[in-house]
Amino acid sequence: MMNVTEAIGYVAATLTTVSFLPQAILTIKTRDTSSLSLSMYSIFTLGVLCWLFYGLYIADTAIIAANAITFILAGIILVYKIYNILTRKN
Amino acid sequence: MMNVTEAIGYVAATLTTVSFLPQAILTIKTRDTSSLSLSMYSIFTLGVLCWLFYGLYIADTAIIAANAITFILAGIILVYKIYNILTRKN
Numbered sequence: 001m002m003n004v005t006e007a008i009g010y011v012a013a014t015l016t017t018v019s020f021l022p023q024a025i026l027t028i029k030t031r032d033t034s035s036l037s038l039s040m041y042s043i044f045t046l047g048v049l050c051w052l053f054y055g056l057y058i059a060d061t062a063i064i065a066a067n068a069i070t071f072i073l074a075g076i077i078l079v080y081k082i083y084n085i086l087t088r089k090n
Numbered sequence: 091m092m093n094v095t096e097a098i099g100y101v102a103a104t105l106t107t108v109s110f111l112p113q114a115i116l117t118i119k120t121r122d123t124s125s126l127s128l129s130m131y132s133i134f135t136l137g138v139l140c141w142l143f144y145g146l147y148i149a150d151t152a153i154i155a156a157n158a159i160t161f162i163l164a165g166i167i168l169v170y171k172i173y174n175i176l177t178r179k180n
Contacts, residue, residue: 004147005144005148008144008147009140009141009144011137011140012138012140012141012144013137015133015134015137015140016134016138016141017137018133019129019130019131019133019137020130020134021130022129022130022133023126023127023129023130025127026125026127026130030125032124032125033125034125035116035120035122035123035124035125035126036113036125036126037112037115037116037117039109039112039113040110040111040112040113040116042109043105043106043108043109043112044105044106046105047101047102047103047104047106047109048102048106050098050099050101050105051099051102053098054095054098054099054102057094057095057098058095
């Protein structure tokens with residue numbers, strides 16, 4: 001059976017992972033990235049990719065799954081931001 | 091000495107933690123939160139707080155430090171977003 005500490009860890013991982021879903025949906029719907037930081041999404045997406053490699057190295061399914069999902073969501077937001085910069089929308 | 095796997099973990103933790111600094115700076119400077127998702131920052135800040143409790147439970151200094159910093163940065167952004175909603179700026 002799962003103990004309290006493990007449960008808090010799973011809740012934490014779930015919340016920080018799913019949090020990027022409403023941001024990705026908002027960005028896709030509005031295409032507005034004016035107040036999003038390019039530096040943040042560049043550094044964050046790279047960091048999540050490192051977490052993914054870390055999970056693969058230690059063969060931890062939870063870390064792999066959480067960061068694969070976050071990588072896709074943060075990556076979508078980053079692509080929108082770069083597209084808007086290149087097309088001078090912001 | 092640190093092995094490659096540990097090093098990747100530290101790089102990952104550093105990148106995902108510091109990434110919120112440029113977003114916090116941008117938000118403080120421009121006060122613009124129009125394209126930031128309230129749901130994202132609410133869920134994310136709560137998730138980071140859970141990570142902080144998790145770190146305290148397992149007494150892991152790296153998890154405590156990284157999530158304390160991220161909690162402050164994400165919390166600042168969340169406060170700006172809520173302020174702007176309450177004052178109907180966006």
